[in-house]
Amino acid sequence: MFTARNKGRFALVAAAAGVSLALAGCATGDPLDETPDPTTEPAEPGTSESITVGSQAYYSNEIIAEIYAQALENVGFEVNRQFNIGQRDAYIPALESGEVDLFPEYTGNLLQYYVPDTEATQSDEVYAELQGALPDGLQVLDQSSATDQDSYNVTAEFAAENNLVTIADLAGVEGLILGGNPELEERPYGPTGLADVYGVEVSFDATGDATVDALLQGVVNVANVFSADPRIGENDLVTLEDPEGLFLASNVVPLASADLPQEAIDVINAVSAALTPEGLVAMNVQSTTDEQSPAVIATQWLTENGLI
Amino acid sequence: MNLFADAFAWILNPGNWEGRNSIPQFIGEHLWYTALAMILASAIAIPLGWYIGHTGRGRDIAVATTGAARALPSFGLLFLFVMIGGVANRDSSVVIVLALLAIPPILAGAYAGFEAIDRRVIDAARSMGMTERQIVARIEIPLGLPLLWGGLRNAVLQVVATVVLVGFVRNATLGYPIVQGIQINRFDQMLGASILIIVLALLLDAIFALLERYATPAGVRVGRTRDHRTSSTRRRAAGGATPASTEKEKSV
Numbered sequence: 187m188f189t190a191r192n193k194g195r196f197a198l199v200a201a202a203a204g205v206s207l208a209l210a211g212c213a214t215g216d217p218l219d220e221t222p223d224p225t226t227e228p229a230e231p232g233t234s235e236s237i238t239v240g241s242q243a244y245y246s247n248e249i250i251a252e253i254y255a256q257a258l259e260n261v262g263f264e265v266n267r268q269f270n271i272g273q274r275d276a277y278i279p280a281l282e283s284g285e286v287d288l289f290p291e292y293t294g295n296l297l298q299y300y301v302p303d304t305e306a307t308q309s310d311e312v313y314a315e316l317q318g319a320l321p322d323g324l325q326v327l328d329q330s331s332a333t334d335q336d337s338y339n340v341t342a343e344f345a346a347e348n349n350l351v352t353i354a355d356l357a358g359v360e361g362l363i364l365g366g367n368p369e370l371e372e373r374p375y376g377p378t379g380l381a382d383v384y385g386v387e388v389s390f391d392a393t394g395d396a397t398v399d400a401l402l403q404g405v406v407n408v409a410n411v412f413s414a415d416p417r418i419g420e421n422d423l424v425t426l427e428d429p430e431g432l433f434l435a436s437n438v439v440p441l442a443s444a445d446l447p448q449e450a451i452d453v454i455n456a457v458s459a460a461l462t463p464e465g466l467v468a469m470n471v472q473s474t475t476d477e478q479s480p481a482v483i484a485t486q487w488l489t490e491n492g493l494i
Numbered sequence: 495m496n497l498f499a500d501a502f503a504w505i506l507n508p509g510n511w512e513g514r515n516s517i518p519q520f521i522g523e524h525l526w527y528t529a530l531a532m533i534l535a536s537a538i539a540i541p542l543g544w545y546i547g548h549t550g551r552g553r554d555i556a557v558a559t560t561g562a563a564r565a566l567p568s569f570g571l572l573f574l575f576v577m578i579g580g581v582a583n584r585d586s587s588v589v590i591v592l593a594l595l596a597i598p599p600i601l602a603g604a605y606a607g608f609e610a611i612d613r614r615v616i617d618a619a620r621s622m623g624m625t626e627r628q629i630v631a632r633i634e635i636p637l638g639l640p641l642l643w644g645g646l647r648n649a650v651l652q653v654v655a656t657v658v659l660v661g662f663v664r665n666a667t668l669g670y671p672i673v674q675g676i677q678i679n680r681f682d683q684m685l686g687a688s689i690l691i692i693v694l695a696l697l698l699d700a701i702f703a704l705l706e707r708y709a710t711p712a713g714v715r716v717g718r719t720r721d722h723r724t725s726s727t728r729r730r731a732a733g734g735a736t737p738a739s740t741e742k743e744k745s746v
């Protein structure tokens with residue numbers, strides 16, 4: 187009896203000790219420390235002809251990265267593709283450490299990464315401020331006219347019913363539910379920004395990947411969708427205008443290491459000059475609807491625009 | 495930066511205990527989804543398990559399917575259900591997926607509880623003239639309770655840990671601070687919510703351990719059986735603790 191009880195007690199103490207040890211083990215090494223290991227060298231160090239192009243885990247971004255890569259290969263550079271790296275917090279350290287040389291980015295979101303409380307909203311302001319905000323060793327090349335930014339969308343019927351053209355028109359509508367990714371709730375252009383800038387009161391629903399479906403099924407009445415998303419056109423959604431500049435303009439911009447060769451810069455700037463908002467949406471449609479690979483879409487676009 | 499200190503600071507921050515997206519709201523939602531899933535799963539698995547346990551029919555199928563069902567990827571299943579059922583019905587989808595997760599352990603507990611009963615006890619009951627209904631109600635269900643409670647305890651632990659997935663389809667439950675935290679790099683709320691889920695799981699497990707102990711007829715508590723008359727090497731759910739042995743235990 188006694189031994190049995192003592193055994194139980196001992197097991198409990200041992201388990202508690204084990205748990206605390208395990209927790210202590212977690213605390214000593216910071217698992218979130220993103221500093222790259224100094225022993226791992228960049229993929230192709232030193233060779234000026236080899237350029238590493240990276241991309242986000244986002245199909246539209248990968249298409250643009252593929253365009254950069256093929257344009258560079260066309261003029262004789264050796265290109266290393268590091269696609270699908272993930273989100274900004276994962277790949278910016280890779281750019282800063284020189285593992286990646288070139289990355290398609292978006293001006294507004296990139297500026298907010300470096301200057302979270304930025305006041306700039308218009309395209310040129312954002313681009314100008316971004317150039318000053320980048321750390322040494324990184325540069326942005328010319329921005330393109332193509333944008334891919336957050337936007338508030340409603341269904342065509344809802345817009346007609348309530349005479350909606352701009353976000354400000356939402357102010358008189360009762361019982362609005364805003365759908366979007368979970369992070370939208372905490373963003374400056376989220377529910378708080380809507381109330382402060384436009385006086386629009388909304389409740390929030392974190393519909394995540396199902397945001398467009400939620401809007402179409404009437405679960406939410408306003409949805410945050412990226413402006414280059416083909417589903418806006420396919421579903422006849424109405425993107426509300428943003429006269430007060432709630433959203434930061436986010437143009438596609440190449441983020442590059444400072445030592446990118448001038449010849450490569452010229453090639454990429456030519457690509458950015460040719461990339462239009464309509465062109466970007468059209469390529470996204472080819473990816474989502476026609477299910478073509480980024481490489482095929484990129485080759486086709488470069489050929490059409492006479493760049494290769 | 496000490497992550498654990500940040501996480502506890504997030505939990506203890508009074509601002510997180512009131513209004514929209516407060517910790518009590520998240521905990522309440524977490525328990526609500528857990529309860530709905532457990533009720534649905536129990537309503538299906540307990541009668542079915544008892545039927546299998548009493549008749550022995552479909553036992554092989556039950557063993558095979560419950561074993562396989564434990565390997566179901568709940569995350570994929572949730573998205574499949576939400577896609578099929580639509581965003582408007584996502585709450586039902588969530589509850590169904592969680593219930594699917596809870597059914598195997600409950601079902602196993604229900605039929606295993608019946609099977610663990612000494613056949614001689616049932617034969618004795620039958621020879622005394624008890625009907626099948628009486629055997630189930632008066633012998634098998636009470637004697638099977640310890641293992642059924644064990645199954646329920648397993649199930650609730652799995653469900654309370656998996657409710658986190660709700661955070662991917664709507665802003666509710668303790669899963670939401672975690673899912674949102676991934677996107678906005680808020681490690682304090684991710685770890686804080688994780689700690690709360692662990693505490694919740696341990697509390698529920700403790701409550702079910704107590705239920706397992708006290709909601710069971712005193713004579714059939716597993717592991718407390720002491721039969722002085724035979725020297726069986728196997729411990730069985732059946733049999734009774736004599737008043738003498740209960741007294742002895744208390745005096746220790």
